[in-house]
Amino acid sequence: ALIFLSCWALPEDIRLRSLHTVVTKPARRMEIVIGRMAGLGVVVAILLVVMGVIGQFWLSRRIPENARSALQCRVPLFGELYFISSEGQPQETGLNVGDVWAYRSHIPGNSRARAVYVFRGVDESALTRNDKGEEELLLECRFEAFRTVKGSESSIVKGISAQYTLSVNPREEAFGMLAQSEATRAIADALREGQYNTASAELKKLTERIRTAPGELRPADYFGLHFGMFVSGTVLDNRKDPALGNLGKLFIEAALTGEGVTAALQQQERGAKVEIPYEAFAAKLDLVADGLTERSAVLMETLQRMEVPLPSFNVSEYHDLDESSTNLTRVPRRLRFVADYETLGRFLAAEIARKNDAGGLLADGGLKASLTEELVKESKISQLNAERLVAVLGEQLTAGTLAVDAGKLKVADGRSWYLFFDDLIRREQLVSEDTEGWMIEKDLLQDLIQDQNGDRYLRVEVACINDQMYLGMARPDLFIRKADQPFWVGYWKAILSILLMLLLIIVLGVTVSCVVKGPVALLFTLTFFIVGQFFHDFMIRKLAGVEKGTGTVESMILIAQHRNPEVGMDVSEATLNVVRAADQGLDGVLRGFSMIVPDFAVFNRASMYVENRFDVPFRDVLLPSVVVFFGFLIPCILIGGALLKFRELEAK
Numbered sequence: 001a002l003i004f005l006s007c008w009a010l011p012e013d014i015r016l017r018s019l020h021t022v023v024t025k026p027a028r029r030m031e032i033v034i035g036r037m038a039g040l041g042v043v044v045a046i047l048l049v050v051m052g053v054i055g056q057f058w059l060s061r062r063i064p065e066n067a068r069s070a071l072q073c074r075v076p077l078f079g080e081l082y083f084i085s086s087e088g089q090p091q092e093t094g095l096n097v098g099d100v101w102a103y104r105s106h107i108p109g110n111s112r113a114r115a116v117y118v119f120r121g122v123d124e125s126a127l128t129r130n131d132k133g134e135e136e137l138l139l140e141c142r143f144e145a146f147r148t149v150k151g152s153e154s155s156i157v158k159g160i161s162a163q164y165t166l167s168v169n170p171r172e173e174a175f176g177m178l179a180q181s182e183a184t185r186a187i188a189d190a191l192r193e194g195q196y197n198t199a200s201a202e203l204k205k206l207t208e209r210i211r212t213a214p215g216e217l218r219p220a221d222y223f224g225l226h227f228g229m230f231v232s233g234t235v236l237d238n239r240k241d242p243a244l245g246n247l248g249k250l251f252i253e254a255a256l257t258g259e260g261v262t263a264a265l266q267q268q269e270r271g272a273k274v275e276i277p278y279e280a281f282a283a284k285l286d287l288v289a290d291g292l293t294e295r296s297a298v299l300m301e302t303l304q305r306m307e308v309p310l311p312s313f314n315v316s317e318y319h320d321l322d323e324s325s326t327n328l329t330r331v332p333r334r335l336r337f338v339a340d341y342e343t344l345g346r347f348l349a350a351e352i353a354r355k356n357d358a359g360g361l362l363a364d365g366g367l368k369a370s371l372t373e374e375l376v377k378e379s380k381i382s383q384l385n386a387e388r389l390v391a392v393l394g395e396q397l398t399a400g401t402l403a404v405d406a407g408k409l410k411v412a413d414g415r416s417w418y419l420f421f422d423d424l425i426r427r428e429q430l431v432s433e434d435t436e437g438w439m440i441e442k443d444l445l446q447d448l449i450q451d452q453n454g455d456r457y458l459r460v461e462v463a464c465i466n467d468q469m470y471l472g473m474a475r476p477d478l479f480i481r482k483a484d485q486p487f488w489v490g491y492w493k494a495i496l497s498i499l500l501m502l503l504l505i506i507v508l509g510v511t512v513s514c515v516v517k518g519p520v521a522l523l524f525t526l527t528f529f530i531v532g533q534f535f536h537d538f539m540i541r542k543l544a545g546v547e548k549g550t551g552t553v554e555s556m557i558l559i560a561q562h563r564n565p566e567v568g569m570d571v572s573e574a575t576l577n578v579v580r581a582a583d584q585g586l587d588g589v590l591r592g593f594s595m596i597v598p599d600f601a602v603f604n605r606a607s608m609y610v611e612n613r614f615d616v617p618f619r620d621v622l623l624p625s626v627v628v629f630f631g632f633l634i635p636c637i638l639i640g641g642a643l644l645k646f647r648e649l650e651a652k
Contacts, residue, residue: 002502003529006040006509007521030641033510037637040506045499052495056488073490073615074140076479077126079119079460084172086111088179088189097146097470104144104472109160109464115471117478120457122449127333128483135333137444138481139164139460143327144472145315159316161465164329166308166448169459170235174303177231181224183217188228194305194342196296203289207282214278219265226258229288238452243298247291254284301418306343308335308448312465328481333444336380338437341425347440348389348430349417351379352409361409367394380441384434392429485615493616494606500629501603505529507629508598511636515643531593532600539594543587551583598632 063071083094086108094105094115107113119126127135145160171192178188183206190199206225209216233251236244257280264276292299313327339347355361355378361368367390368374375386393409396402401420403412411420424430432438442448449456462478464471508528513521531539541547550558550565557569557579569576602624606616616622 002040002044002505003509003522003525006506007513007525008518009040010036010510010513011516011518011521028641029644030637033514033637033640033644037503037507037510040510041503044502044506048495048499048502052492056491070613071487072613073485073487073610074613075482075485075615076140077119077121077482078476078479079117079458081118081473081475081478082116083107084112084114084116084176084461086113088112088176088185088192090176090179094472095470097472104474104477106144106146106470106472107462107464109469109471110467111464113464115462115473117460117462118457119460119480120455122445122456122458122480124445126480126482127445128481130330137331137333139329139331139478140481141315141327141329141462141473141478143315143462143477146470146472148468148470159314160469160471161312162315162471163312163463163465164310165461165463166310166331166335166444167459167461168304168306168448168450170239170303170450171305174232174235175228178225178228180228181221183221184225184228191292194300194303196292196299200289200292200296203285203292207285207289210278210282210285214276219262219269222258222265223262226255226262229258230255239302241302243302244295245291247288247295247299250284250288250291254281254288257281257284297416297419301416304342304346306346306442306447307340307461308337308442315471331444334441335444335448336439336441339440341422344430344438344440345418345422345425348421351375352393352421353417356409359407361393362404362407365404367397382434382436382439385432385438388430388433392424396424487610487613490606490610490614490616493622494610497603497606497616497622497625500625501600504598504600504603504629504632507633507636511640511643514640515646528597529600532597533604534601536594536597536599537601539590539597543591543594551580552586553579553582598628602628 059071083091083105085091085094093102094107094113096102097106105115107115127137130136143162147160169192171194175188175191178184178191187199187202187206190196190202229251233248233253233255235248236251237248239248257277260277261281264274267274268276310329310331313329315327352361355374360374361371363369372383372386372390375381375389376383379386381389393402397404397409401412402409404410411417415423421430430438449458458480460478462471462473505525509521509525512524516524538547542549549555554569557571558565561570563570569579571579602621605621606625609616609621
């Protein structure tokens, strides 16, 4: 009815000469066009608002009380996704378990394989409050479970176990790409574990192989080595840390020399006789190895890793449409967890250094008598752990490992507090007597959000726990769930998007009816709507080369000859050139047509968000709808006003 009204109203006014009473007054043709569009638009807007109010009233009355919790608009914060293989290699995709539709990638259970989500822009607004008023972060997932062994009925219902780990891991980001090559995997593993002297020794061994037997390494090994070196150097250089010195530049220089090796190997494969700069590459790698040894202590202090494992949860093998098909994990802002060796060493070093700087460790030349109680209260550690820590500090002070200087405690040999505690932990002198172990507390936003040059992000690793099982995920399958919006917020945003689509139909119909009669305007507007609604995306993909296939004329000839595109047409070279020129011309016509046909599909996205109980984002959904509408409104007003000037107003 809307299309009929917008296409027939103006031609009928001209035919019945009722428009003459308007044009005889000092009214411009453009004002007539704007008035007709505005009048029809107001009528449609009123009708749509009335229908929206009725729909809202019906939903609020008809939905049962116990199901009204589903009437909400979740506000998601999606992240970026990449995978780490069982061998420790960073990859864009995981494993394919045989699905034809490769939407999700899988990670094997009980292995090093991880799916890593990186959420950017995490701040206070990402937190919600629970019933107790405590701040927490909500992680909601919809993963896919895949098993390779037959399970019991109860195990199938229960699903497979998965686990999140909140991770601060700059070493993985800096050195993970070195694991792309099997020849450098030992170096990458040592660097990721913070064993820089070991990594330096392994790199020295590799440089010796490059000097003495360069042919033992494949071209792919050289490519992986130089690419990994470049990524490592870039990450280290971007940290802008003066303590690292020129270490990042050493990595980059080695990468550039390695790129020359890779290029020379490619030329050699093509039959060219070139000299491959193995010696220069090995010399640059030696400088990197020396830099790692020289700055191992600085790297340990700078590239600090911390991992916070969260409780495991189950992923069902079968998804329903109700709330039970999703997994919601509540992460409190104040996290208490059992610290690993490195995290414990850094925690104790930070706490003792803080109290030492404030003069809170010593009294009368020895440790304060109240130090245990202060550690329990301020550092949030258990009584048993605090007593053990104070006892060990006292032993080290008596043994001379610690010394008193100017009323403060210091490590006698000049080591940092972290290296001091790391040595104690490795010698098992700080083994906890508490049944829970070394439980420490960290703040989610302050301690687990990484800030690199103003880019704040949270790193979440996903692991599959069960052996012989696989966990599948895609980028939208895990998101941070911000505070929910009322359902009616998304509902009216979707109605606004529908209103913009209806107004655009009115604009097109009125514009075309300024130059042709009702039936032609109706056909023209319907064509634009159908093509823009169902085929606009296909046209863009076809012109961009995403859709595979031949041109229009070539396809017709192939069909007539009963041949497929792989075989090609059975025609002469001249005919082939003519056919391809014709197809290029048709592609040009299609490209021009795609530019003047509005993409009506953008107006449907808001409804899809509401159907899936998500809030409608303004920038990604509403803004494109507004841009498309106004992008056609202004030109259509100008074109309609110009065309109406040249139209004969008498009835034909």
